[in-house]
Amino acid sequence: MRATPLLPGPRIEIILAGSGGQGMILAGLILAEAAGLYDGRQVAMVQNYGPEARGGTSKAEVILSDQTIDYPLCTAVDVLLALTQEAADVYHGDLKPGGWLIVDQELVPHPPLASAISLPFTRTARRKLKREMVTNVVALGFLSGYTGLVTKKGMERALLSRIPLASREMNKKALRLGSRLATAYQNAVPGARPETDSNEI
Protein backbone atom coordinates (compact mmCIF):
# COMPACT_ATOMS: atom_id res chain seq x y z
CA MET A 1 0.00 0.00 0.00
CA ARG A 2 2.97 2.25 -0.42
CA ALA A 3 4.20 4.16 -3.38
CA THR A 4 6.77 6.34 -1.65
CA PRO A 5 10.01 5.78 -3.45
CA LEU A 6 12.63 4.52 -1.03
CA LEU A 7 15.35 5.28 -3.49
CA PRO A 8 17.23 7.22 -4.64
CA GLY A 9 18.47 8.69 -1.37
CA PRO A 10 21.86 9.72 -0.08
CA ARG A 11 21.65 7.43 2.93
CA ILE A 12 19.48 4.39 3.58
CA GLU A 13 19.26 2.91 7.06
CA ILE A 14 18.17 -0.68 7.57
CA ILE A 15 17.68 -2.63 10.78
CA LEU A 16 17.43 -6.42 10.76
CA ALA A 17 16.17 -7.68 14.10
CA GLY A 18 15.02 -10.96 15.54
CA SER A 19 15.92 -13.46 18.21
CA GLY A 20 19.46 -14.68 18.68
CA GLY A 21 19.06 -17.90 16.76
CA GLN A 22 17.50 -16.37 13.64
CA GLY A 23 20.70 -15.33 11.95
CA MET A 24 20.02 -11.61 11.76
CA ILE A 25 23.70 -10.70 12.05
CA LEU A 26 24.59 -13.11 9.28
CA ALA A 27 21.78 -11.63 7.20
CA GLY A 28 23.19 -8.16 7.88
CA LEU A 29 26.66 -9.25 6.81
CA ILE A 30 25.31 -10.71 3.59
CA LEU A 31 23.31 -7.55 2.88
CA ALA A 32 26.30 -5.32 3.70
CA GLU A 33 28.72 -7.33 1.59
CA ALA A 34 26.28 -7.56 -1.30
CA ALA A 35 25.92 -3.79 -1.35
CA GLY A 36 29.53 -2.93 -0.50
CA LEU A 37 31.66 -5.54 -2.19
CA TYR A 38 29.48 -6.45 -5.17
CA ASP A 39 27.16 -3.51 -5.86
CA GLY A 40 29.80 -0.88 -5.17
CA ARG A 41 27.98 1.09 -2.46
CA GLN A 42 29.48 2.62 0.62
CA VAL A 43 28.28 0.50 3.54
CA ALA A 44 28.59 0.69 7.30
CA MET A 45 27.35 -2.02 9.61
CA VAL A 46 27.00 -2.23 13.36
CA GLN A 47 26.18 -5.39 15.25
CA ASN A 48 26.15 -6.57 18.81
CA TYR A 49 27.16 -9.89 20.27
CA GLY A 50 26.79 -10.97 23.81
CA PRO A 51 25.58 -13.56 26.23
CA GLU A 52 22.02 -12.78 25.17
CA ALA A 53 22.81 -13.21 21.48
CA ARG A 54 21.69 -16.82 21.49
CA GLY A 55 18.36 -16.02 23.06
CA GLY A 56 17.15 -12.44 23.35
CA THR A 57 16.77 -9.82 20.69
CA SER A 58 19.61 -9.59 18.20
CA LYS A 59 20.04 -6.85 15.66
CA ALA A 60 22.20 -5.63 12.83
CA GLU A 61 22.19 -2.07 11.54
CA VAL A 62 23.24 -1.54 7.94
CA ILE A 63 23.67 1.85 6.29
CA LEU A 64 23.99 2.16 2.52
CA SER A 65 25.06 5.24 0.65
CA ASP A 66 26.65 6.41 -2.53
CA GLN A 67 28.72 8.82 -0.48
CA THR A 68 31.19 8.41 2.36
CA ILE A 69 29.29 7.48 5.53
CA ASP A 70 30.32 9.91 8.24
CA TYR A 71 28.16 8.49 11.00
CA PRO A 72 27.69 4.72 10.97
CA LEU A 73 24.77 4.50 13.41
CA CYS A 74 21.10 4.54 12.49
CA THR A 75 19.33 7.81 13.20
CA ALA A 76 16.16 7.60 11.08
CA VAL A 77 15.48 4.10 9.88
CA ASP A 78 14.14 3.49 6.38
CA VAL A 79 13.54 -0.24 6.63
CA LEU A 80 13.05 -2.46 9.66
CA LEU A 81 12.89 -6.19 9.10
CA ALA A 82 11.56 -7.76 12.30
CA LEU A 83 11.32 -11.51 12.73
CA THR A 84 9.93 -11.51 16.27
CA GLN A 85 7.10 -9.61 17.93
CA GLU A 86 9.57 -8.23 20.46
CA ALA A 87 11.92 -6.94 17.76
CA ALA A 88 9.00 -5.25 15.98
CA ASP A 89 7.73 -3.72 19.23
CA VAL A 90 11.16 -2.51 20.36
CA TYR A 91 12.50 -1.07 17.11
CA HIS A 92 9.54 0.24 15.12
CA GLY A 93 9.90 3.53 17.02
CA ASP A 94 13.24 4.05 15.26
CA LEU A 95 11.54 4.11 11.84
CA LYS A 96 11.35 7.47 10.19
CA PRO A 97 7.90 8.66 9.08
CA GLY A 98 7.01 6.58 6.06
CA GLY A 99 9.70 4.02 6.85
CA TRP A 100 8.91 0.40 6.07
CA LEU A 101 8.21 -2.20 8.72
CA ILE A 102 8.56 -5.68 7.23
CA VAL A 103 7.55 -8.54 9.52
CA ASP A 104 7.09 -12.27 9.56
CA GLN A 105 3.40 -13.21 9.43
CA GLU A 106 3.60 -15.97 12.02
CA LEU A 107 6.19 -14.59 14.39
CA VAL A 108 4.82 -11.03 14.52
CA PRO A 109 1.10 -11.69 14.99
CA HIS A 110 0.42 -8.10 16.10
CA PRO A 111 2.40 -5.68 13.94
CA PRO A 112 2.75 -2.40 15.83
CA LEU A 113 2.05 -0.35 12.70
CA ALA A 114 -1.02 -0.63 10.49
CA SER A 115 1.22 -0.07 7.48
CA ALA A 116 3.37 -3.13 8.27
CA ILE A 117 4.28 -5.38 5.37
CA SER A 118 3.59 -8.87 6.64
CA LEU A 119 5.01 -11.86 4.76
CA PRO A 120 5.22 -15.62 5.36
CA PHE A 121 9.02 -15.93 5.55
CA THR A 122 9.07 -18.66 8.18
CA ARG A 123 6.21 -20.58 6.59
CA THR A 124 7.90 -20.44 3.20
CA ALA A 125 11.16 -21.77 4.63
CA ARG A 126 9.36 -24.53 6.49
CA ARG A 127 6.92 -25.62 3.79
CA LYS A 128 8.97 -25.17 0.65
CA LEU A 129 12.40 -26.05 1.99
CA LYS A 130 11.66 -28.01 5.16
CA ARG A 131 14.19 -25.82 6.95
CA GLU A 132 13.12 -22.92 9.11
CA MET A 133 16.82 -22.14 9.45
CA VAL A 134 16.82 -20.38 6.10
CA THR A 135 14.03 -17.99 7.06
CA ASN A 136 16.62 -15.21 7.20
CA VAL A 137 17.66 -15.93 3.61
CA VAL A 138 14.03 -15.95 2.40
CA ALA A 139 13.67 -12.54 4.07
CA LEU A 140 16.84 -11.31 2.36
CA GLY A 141 15.44 -12.42 -0.98
CA PHE A 142 12.31 -10.42 -0.28
CA LEU A 143 14.32 -7.36 0.78
CA SER A 144 16.36 -7.50 -2.39
CA GLY A 145 13.36 -8.01 -4.64
CA TYR A 146 11.03 -5.59 -2.94
CA THR A 147 13.30 -2.69 -2.02
CA GLY A 148 15.80 -2.93 -4.84
CA LEU A 149 18.42 -1.77 -2.33
CA VAL A 150 20.79 -4.48 -3.46
CA THR A 151 20.90 -6.39 -6.70
CA LYS A 152 19.86 -10.03 -6.77
CA LYS A 153 23.22 -10.92 -8.23
CA GLY A 154 25.13 -9.10 -5.49
CA MET A 155 22.97 -10.73 -2.84
CA GLU A 156 23.55 -14.20 -4.25
CA ARG A 157 27.31 -13.71 -4.50
CA ALA A 158 27.51 -12.41 -0.93
CA LEU A 159 25.31 -15.24 0.31
CA LEU A 160 27.32 -17.96 -1.38
CA SER A 161 30.59 -16.61 0.00
CA ARG A 162 29.21 -16.88 3.54
CA ILE A 163 27.68 -20.34 3.70
CA PRO A 164 29.03 -23.88 3.55
CA LEU A 165 29.27 -25.46 0.13
CA ALA A 166 26.88 -28.24 1.15
CA SER A 167 23.98 -25.82 1.63
CA ARG A 168 24.42 -23.75 -1.52
CA GLU A 169 21.40 -25.04 -3.37
CA MET A 170 19.12 -24.76 -0.36
CA ASN A 171 20.21 -21.16 0.18
CA LYS A 172 19.89 -20.19 -3.46
CA LYS A 173 16.36 -21.57 -3.44
CA ALA A 174 15.56 -19.67 -0.25
CA LEU A 175 16.76 -16.44 -1.86
CA ARG A 176 14.65 -17.10 -4.96
CA LEU A 177 11.58 -17.90 -2.90
CA GLY A 178 11.98 -14.61 -1.05
CA SER A 179 12.32 -12.79 -4.32
CA ARG A 180 9.13 -14.44 -5.56
CA LEU A 181 7.33 -13.32 -2.42
CA ALA A 182 8.31 -9.79 -3.38
CA THR A 183 6.91 -10.15 -6.88
CA ALA A 184 3.72 -11.73 -5.57
CA TYR A 185 3.30 -8.96 -3.01
CA GLN A 186 3.92 -6.24 -5.56
CA ASN A 187 1.34 -7.76 -7.88
CA ALA A 188 -1.22 -8.30 -5.13
CA VAL A 189 -1.00 -4.92 -3.42
CA PRO A 190 -1.78 -1.86 -5.56
CA GLY A 191 1.03 0.67 -5.33
CA ALA A 192 3.35 -1.75 -3.58
CA ARG A 193 6.07 -1.54 -6.18
CA PRO A 194 8.70 1.03 -5.24
CA GLU A 195 8.77 3.67 -7.96
CA THR A 196 12.43 3.58 -8.66
CA ASP A 197 15.09 1.90 -10.68
CA SER A 198 16.09 -1.06 -8.59
CA ASN A 199 19.80 -0.51 -9.09
CA GLU A 200 20.01 3.14 -8.10
CA ILE A 201 20.41 4.55 -4.64
Place this chain on the structure above:
Amino acid sequence: MRATPLLPGPRIEIILAGSGGQGMILAGLILAEAAGLYDGRQVAMVQNYGPEARGGTSKAEVILSDQTIDYPLCTAVDVLLALTQEAADVYHGDLKPGGWLIVDQELVPHPPLASAISLPFTRTARRKLKREMVTNVVALGFLSGYTGLVTKKGMERALLSRIPLASREMNKKALRLGSRLATAYQNAVPGARPETDSNEI
Protein backbone atom coordinates in the same frame (compact mmCIF):
# COMPACT_ATOMS: atom_id res chain seq x y z
CA MET B 1 58.11 -2.15 27.42
CA ARG B 2 54.71 -1.64 28.94
CA ALA B 3 53.36 -2.67 32.27
CA THR B 4 50.12 -0.70 32.25
CA PRO B 5 47.35 -3.18 32.85
CA LEU B 6 44.94 -3.09 29.94
CA LEU B 7 42.39 -4.97 31.94
CA PRO B 8 40.22 -4.93 33.95
CA GLY B 9 38.26 -2.07 32.43
CA PRO B 10 34.59 -1.42 31.87
CA ARG B 11 35.06 -0.86 28.15
CA ILE B 12 37.87 -1.88 25.85
CA GLU B 13 38.09 -0.42 22.35
CA ILE B 14 40.01 -2.19 19.61
CA ILE B 15 40.64 -1.16 16.02
CA LEU B 16 41.89 -3.67 13.46
CA ALA B 17 43.07 -1.89 10.33
CA GLY B 18 44.88 -2.80 7.17
CA SER B 19 44.40 -2.90 3.44
CA GLY B 20 41.28 -4.32 1.86
CA GLY B 21 42.73 -7.72 1.09
CA GLN B 22 44.15 -8.43 4.53
CA GLY B 23 40.98 -9.74 6.12
CA MET B 24 40.68 -7.18 8.89
CA ILE B 25 36.89 -7.34 8.91
CA LEU B 26 36.97 -11.12 9.13
CA ALA B 27 39.51 -10.78 11.96
CA GLY B 28 37.17 -8.35 13.71
CA LEU B 29 34.24 -10.74 13.34
CA ILE B 30 36.27 -13.58 14.79
CA LEU B 31 37.43 -11.42 17.70
CA ALA B 32 33.89 -10.13 18.32
CA GLU B 33 32.33 -13.59 18.18
CA ALA B 34 35.06 -15.08 20.37
CA ALA B 35 34.41 -12.47 23.04
CA GLY B 36 30.64 -12.27 22.63
CA LEU B 37 29.47 -15.77 21.82
CA TYR B 38 32.13 -17.85 23.56
CA ASP B 39 33.66 -15.72 26.33
CA GLY B 40 30.35 -14.18 27.37
CA ARG B 41 31.27 -10.51 26.99
CA GLN B 42 29.10 -7.75 25.66
CA VAL B 43 30.47 -6.86 22.23
CA ALA B 44 29.70 -4.23 19.63
CA MET B 45 31.34 -4.12 16.25
CA VAL B 46 31.33 -1.60 13.45
CA GLN B 47 32.76 -2.19 10.02
CA ASN B 48 32.71 -0.53 6.65
CA TYR B 49 32.46 -2.05 3.21
CA GLY B 50 32.73 -0.24 -0.03
CA PRO B 51 34.32 0.01 -3.40
CA GLU B 52 37.64 0.76 -1.70
CA ALA B 53 37.39 -2.29 0.54
CA ARG B 54 39.44 -4.41 -1.82
CA GLY B 55 42.24 -1.90 -2.04
CA GLY B 56 42.39 1.04 0.34
CA THR B 57 42.33 1.06 4.09
CA SER B 58 39.82 -1.25 5.71
CA LYS B 59 38.97 -1.28 9.38
CA ALA B 60 36.88 -2.97 12.01
CA GLU B 61 36.09 -1.45 15.39
CA VAL B 62 35.35 -3.85 18.22
CA ILE B 63 34.23 -2.83 21.69
CA LEU B 64 34.26 -5.29 24.57
CA SER B 65 32.63 -4.79 27.91
CA ASP B 66 31.15 -6.61 30.84
CA GLN B 67 28.29 -4.12 30.79
CA THR B 68 25.73 -3.11 28.22
CA ILE B 69 27.43 -1.06 25.51
CA ASP B 70 25.49 2.18 25.12
CA TYR B 71 27.65 3.70 22.41
CA PRO B 72 29.09 1.27 19.88
CA LEU B 73 31.68 3.57 18.30
CA CYS B 74 35.30 3.96 19.38
CA THR B 75 36.05 7.12 21.34
CA ALA B 76 39.37 6.35 23.05
CA VAL B 77 41.09 3.34 21.55
CA ASP B 78 42.91 0.87 23.80
CA VAL B 79 44.44 -1.32 21.10
CA LEU B 80 45.17 -0.59 17.45
CA LEU B 81 46.36 -3.45 15.30
CA ALA B 82 47.70 -1.95 12.07
CA LEU B 83 48.88 -4.11 9.20
CA THR B 84 49.82 -1.31 6.82
CA GLN B 85 51.83 1.86 7.24
CA GLU B 86 48.84 3.88 6.11
CA ALA B 87 46.54 2.27 8.69
CA ALA B 88 49.09 2.96 11.44
CA ASP B 89 49.53 6.55 10.30
CA VAL B 90 45.82 7.24 9.96
CA TYR B 91 44.50 5.63 13.14
CA HIS B 92 47.22 5.92 15.80
CA GLY B 93 45.80 9.34 16.65
CA ASP B 94 42.67 7.60 17.91
CA LEU B 95 44.63 5.74 20.59
CA LYS B 96 44.11 6.93 24.11
CA PRO B 97 47.23 7.86 26.10
CA GLY B 98 48.97 4.62 26.93
CA GLY B 99 46.97 2.71 24.30
CA TRP B 100 48.77 -0.05 22.44
CA LEU B 101 49.84 0.22 18.83
CA ILE B 102 50.58 -3.25 17.46
CA VAL B 103 52.05 -3.31 13.95
CA ASP B 104 53.48 -5.69 11.39
CA GLN B 105 57.27 -5.42 11.23
CA GLU B 106 57.53 -5.57 7.46
CA LEU B 107 54.43 -3.69 6.44
CA VAL B 108 54.78 -0.84 8.94
CA PRO B 109 58.47 0.03 8.57
CA HIS B 110 58.04 3.41 10.31
CA PRO B 111 55.75 3.01 13.33
CA PRO B 112 54.34 6.43 14.18
CA LEU B 113 54.81 5.84 17.91
CA ALA B 114 58.08 4.95 19.63
CA SER B 115 56.11 2.66 21.93
CA ALA B 116 54.76 0.58 19.04
CA ILE B 117 54.80 -3.18 19.45
CA SER B 118 56.25 -4.47 16.21
CA LEU B 119 55.88 -8.15 15.34
CA PRO B 120 56.63 -10.34 12.30
CA PHE B 121 53.05 -11.43 11.53
CA THR B 122 53.44 -11.47 7.76
CA ARG B 123 56.86 -13.10 7.89
CA THR B 124 55.58 -15.80 10.23
CA ALA B 125 52.64 -16.57 7.94
CA ARG B 126 54.89 -16.68 4.90
CA ARG B 127 57.82 -18.62 6.36
CA LYS B 128 56.09 -21.02 8.69
CA LEU B 129 52.88 -21.62 6.76
CA LYS B 130 53.76 -20.55 3.22
CA ARG B 131 50.56 -18.52 3.16
CA GLU B 132 50.57 -14.77 3.73
CA MET B 133 46.79 -15.02 3.61
CA VAL B 134 46.69 -16.13 7.24
CA THR B 135 48.63 -13.11 8.51
CA ASN B 136 45.38 -11.84 10.04
CA VAL B 137 44.98 -15.06 12.00
CA VAL B 138 48.59 -14.93 13.24
CA ALA B 139 47.87 -11.40 14.43
CA LEU B 140 44.68 -12.59 16.17
CA GLY B 141 46.69 -15.28 17.95
CA PHE B 142 49.09 -12.60 19.16
CA LEU B 143 46.23 -10.34 20.28
CA SER B 144 44.66 -13.17 22.24
CA GLY B 145 47.93 -14.26 23.83
CA TYR B 146 49.32 -10.82 24.53
CA THR B 147 46.30 -8.86 25.62
CA GLY B 148 44.26 -11.62 27.21
CA LEU B 149 41.18 -9.80 25.93
CA VAL B 150 39.74 -13.02 24.62
CA THR B 151 40.50 -16.59 25.61
CA LYS B 152 42.47 -18.81 23.25
CA LYS B 153 39.63 -21.31 23.34
CA GLY B 154 37.03 -18.69 22.42
CA MET B 155 39.23 -17.41 19.64
CA GLU B 156 39.75 -20.87 18.19
CA ARG B 157 36.04 -21.71 18.31
CA ALA B 158 35.12 -18.43 16.62
CA LEU B 159 37.84 -18.90 14.02
CA LEU B 160 36.81 -22.44 13.14
CA SER B 161 33.18 -21.43 12.71
CA ARG B 162 34.18 -18.82 10.12
CA ILE B 163 36.55 -20.64 7.80
CA PRO B 164 36.21 -23.49 5.31
CA LEU B 165 36.78 -26.98 6.66
CA ALA B 166 39.71 -27.50 4.28
CA SER B 167 41.77 -24.77 5.91
CA ARG B 168 41.14 -25.66 9.55
CA GLU B 169 44.59 -27.01 10.33
CA MET B 170 46.35 -24.15 8.60
CA ASN B 171 44.31 -21.62 10.57
CA LYS B 172 44.75 -23.40 13.89
CA LYS B 173 48.50 -23.39 13.30
CA ALA B 174 48.42 -19.68 12.43
CA LEU B 175 46.58 -18.94 15.67
CA ARG B 176 49.12 -20.96 17.68
CA LEU B 177 52.06 -19.26 15.97
CA GLY B 178 50.59 -15.87 16.86
CA SER B 179 50.15 -16.97 20.43
CA ARG B 180 53.79 -18.10 20.53
CA LEU B 181 54.87 -14.70 19.23
CA ALA B 182 53.10 -13.23 22.25
CA THR B 183 54.93 -15.52 24.66
CA ALA B 184 58.27 -14.84 22.97
CA TYR B 185 57.64 -11.10 23.08
CA GLN B 186 56.63 -11.19 26.71
CA ASN B 187 59.75 -13.13 27.60
CA ALA B 188 62.06 -10.92 25.55
CA VAL B 189 60.77 -7.51 26.60
CA PRO B 190 60.91 -6.74 30.33
CA GLY B 191 57.55 -5.59 31.61
CA ALA B 192 55.75 -6.61 28.42
CA ARG B 193 53.38 -8.99 30.14
CA PRO B 194 50.09 -7.29 30.94
CA GLU B 195 49.64 -7.38 34.71
CA THR B 196 46.22 -8.89 34.77
CA ASP B 197 44.35 -12.11 34.78
CA SER B 198 43.97 -12.96 31.13
CA ASN B 199 40.32 -13.95 31.43
CA GLU B 200 39.01 -10.89 33.22
CA ILE B 201 37.85 -7.66 31.69
